[in-house]
Amino acid sequence: MLDAIDLTRAKDGDPPLLIHRIRLSLRAGDRLALIGPSGSGKTILLRALAFLDPLDEGAIFWRGEQVGGNRVPVFRSRVVYLHQRPDWTAGTVEQVLREPLSLEVHRHRAFSRDRIVGWLSRLGRSASFLEQSTRDLSGGELQLLALMRIVQLDPNILLLDEPTAALDPTTTSAVEGWLMDWCDQAADRAYVWVTHDMVQATRVSRRVIRMERGELVAPTATPSGLPQSRRYPSQE
């Protein structure tokens, strides 16, 4: 679905390269984990894949067509980047969820309260969560809201930047299960999951890629002895 060719970003054109000639292809059903030390360029790469920043070199192809110009909004409605630290105007949870639906690319969608309530119960929250003000939410709850906000748009690819960093272990495993199920529910879905936790990486992905100093290094083999998720056996 998504092909990234030689993605390169340099800081203001100076030598310290943020990411360097990255080639990456995402196919339907891909569940990819991206790990690497802080500052290795994981966030920059995810943002580049969503075409959020100007590239110094390289190009992104979506279903065979190069992404650019007026095609960008539609592309970003299909390939959605989840910010590490979500930020919205103050309002209730429901208002934040409805906001993207007012955009031109999503205007044909209706807000589905039942669907959200279903997800909430799976994530251990009640329907009253929808009426809460975003100002009263904890960091973890903001992450849940951010996830539901983009998943309700039925994108093809999720670019998840440490989506469970602020969550407790119970909610983390609920989110992992929910997103893996989401990925399996339709044929044309995939995600890239950035995490610092190697155990989580092997749990949620079929392929782990490591990033170092702005470059992808050879896929790391799953270290033996790490617990594989029992509830979600590999489906390869």
Added chain:
Amino acid sequence: MSFLGKKIPVHEYIELSYGQVALAAVLILVNAAISILLHLKMERLLFIAAGRTVVQLLMVGLVLEWVFRWEKWYAVIGLGTVMTMIAVWTVLYQRTWRYSGDWFASMTAMWLSAWSVTAYVLALVLHGSAPWYTPQYAIPLLGMVLGNSLNGIALGMNAFTESIVAQRGQIESLLAVGATRWEASREAMQHAMRTGTMPIINSMLVVGLVSLPGMMTGQLVSGMEPIQAVKYQIVIMFMTASATALGTVLAVVGSFYRLFNQDHQLLIHRIRPVDRRAAR
């Protein structure tokens, strides 16, 4: 209501000598006394400010005398150009946030808004026997328009850049789910437009109630009939209002095109805060 039929006695204005101006300068000693008594330490600044008032205005007076006497269209255009460039420079100096290439937005906004509105008024509203470039009309009108448009442009551009920086997270979270650059920046643009045009609208609401506008005061002192002076003032208010709105919208849209590219990306790295201490 018989007094309405009576002709208003119009007196010639009093020609001021330099001695009379010096008498007025005594008034500034009040400021100096306050500063010294209250230890405000503003004497030096006050002295410079008073000096600049005298020197700058005298210089402008000399230039105006020359242009008014000459009455050539290119002298008027030339003086107008200098005035516009100073206005552009003032806008850039008033900025709290800068972005690379901001001079272009303020320059086009200033030129287009002030010159088009002044041209409209000179060519159509004040259409009479005098040619359009008569300095007596062209120069003061352009000056009034520039002064107001300048404020709108500076306020609008500052507000826009500032909200882009403050709402960066919201703007990017909208772009990330497929918003166009217009959709993502709409709130910041509306806020900037309101900020830029609010002062002129406020002054339209209270004009005449709180104080008499400077231009009208001048016309009354020089002996113009009040109703005539008021008519002129109404023309001026509408001129400045439309030039301010036009200038603000041009400046904000120009900034928008500098800060968002055709690929619907926010170019936040172009923005940097102005370090006032470094500038001094």
